[in-house]
Amino acid sequence: MPDLPALLERGPVVCAEGYLFECERRGYLQAGAFVPEVVLDHPEVVEELHREFVHAGSDVVEAFTYYGHRQKLRVIGKEDILEPLNRQALSIAAKVARETGTLLAGNLCNTNVYEPGTAAAGEARAAFEEQVAWAVEAGADMVIAETFSWLGEALLALEAIQAVGLPAVVTFAVHREGTLRDEASPAEACRRAEQAGAAVVGLNCIRGPRTMLSLLGRIREAVSCEVAALPVPYRTTEAQPSMQSLRDPERGGAQAFPTALDPFTCTRQELGEFAAGALALGVRYLGVCCGAAPHHIRAVAEAAGKTPPASRHSPDMTKHSFLGTDPGIARAYQEYAGNL
Numbered sequence: 168m169p170d171l172p173a174l175l176e177r178g179p180v181v182c183a184e185g186y187l188f189e190c191e192r193r194g195y196l197q198a199g200a201f202v203p204e205v206v207l208d209h210p211e212v213v214e215e216l217h218r219e220f221v222h223a224g225s226d227v228v229e230a231f232t233y234y235g236h237r238q239k240l241r242v243i244g245k246e247d248i249l250e251p252l253n254r255q256a257l258s259i260a261a262k263v264a265r266e267t268g269t270l271l272a273g274n275l276c277n278t279n280v281y282e283p284g285t286a287a288a289g290e291a292r293a294a295f296e297e298q299v300a301w302a303v304e305a306g307a308d309m310v311i312a313e314t315f316s317w318l319g320e321a322l323l324a325l326e327a328i329q330a331v332g333l334p335a336v337v338t339f340a341v342h343r344e345g346t347l348r349d350e351a352s353p354a355e356a357c358r359r360a361e362q363a364g365a366a367v368v369g370l371n372c373i374r375g376p377r378t379m380l381s382l383l384g385r386i387r388e389a390v391s392c393e394v395a396a397l398p399v400p401y402r403t404t405e406a407q408p409s410m411q412s413l414r415d416p417e418r419g420g421a422q423a424f425p426t427a428l429d430p431f432t433c434t435r436q437e438l439g440e441f442a443a444g445a446l447a448l449g450v451r452y453l454g455v456c457c458g459a460a461p462h463h464i465r466a467v468a469e470a471a472g473k474t475p476p477a478s479r480h481s482p483d484m485t486k487h488s489f490l491g492t493d494p495g496i497a498r499a500y501q502e503y504a505g506n507l
């Protein structure tokens with residue numbers, strides 16, 4: 168199996184994210200604290216989801232340690248499961264990656280305690296170091312540091328990855344303000360992460376395809392390394408550019424995040440169009456974050472010219488009983504559907 172830089176040399180790389188939302192929808196993880204205890208409680212569920220994403224075209228199996236860090240576990244009073252949870256998540260992901268010939272990625276994420284120049288910054292650094300060490304022991308091929316809305320925090324995560332010499336993917340989460348919380352623009356943040364040694368820099372989460380695509384051109388211009396784009400599959404708009412800012416008119420303008428986002432879900436076609444648009448800008452590391460389902464991943468993979476195993480079942484409407492054009496379709500049924 169080639170490493171990440173070698174794989175990117177060959178062509179676009181697809182990475183499925185969004186394990187938290189999908190496990191929550193399946194009833195194995197609680198919205199609110201959003202801690203991935205499912206890794207210990209139901210490892211078979213996590214393993215199956217990894218397999219479904221690979222089947223749909225993911226080249227990377229990202230260990231499900233998102234929000235599995237010390238700070239999150241402290242909030243639910245379970246710091247004692249930190250190490251078993253991380254080791255188990257890595258071992259589940261390693262099993263699927265090795266069996267499917269994909270890349271095993273360790274994962275670091277936003278700590279939600281970091282603030283520049285405080286003791287919490289030191290805590291974040293220590294959390295990243297311990298998680299990276301477990302990823303190395305599990306044989307990770309790369310580490311994804313994701314969903315950072317602070318440049319400073321992302322750079323701490325990157326430093327921990329650089330120290331062990333693994334390729335780092337660093338992606339920023341851009342909230343409605345359009346800048347990071349330490350005021351860097353997304354392009355400037357990516358430039359700084361590239362300078363600090365990241366192999367791939369870009370954006371993940373928070374923004375849907377429409378409001379992420381508009382940020383990618385400047386990032387592509389600002390860096391010379393590969394660029395990543397992994398939006399959430401929700402129909403964000405200029406007025407409501409993040410999934411947190413979406414308001415549902417059918418529910419009296421209530422906030423849709425995080426458990427009522429369904430009516431805003433993008434079609435697979437919209438994700439395919441996003442991927443095509445991002446590729447045209449020169450973005451070559453593509454994926455989908457919170458809300459992703461396998462059909463979204465397949466659409467992204469196919470837009471990147473891939474034919475993952477799931478493409479065997481990509482739609483062929485010519486044989487549909489009413490809407491099809493195949494000679495075997497009864498004419499009366501085509502007529503009934505207004506299809507002639």
Ligand SMILES: [Zn+2]
Pocket residue numbers: 185314371372373399456457
């Ligand atoms: Zn996400």
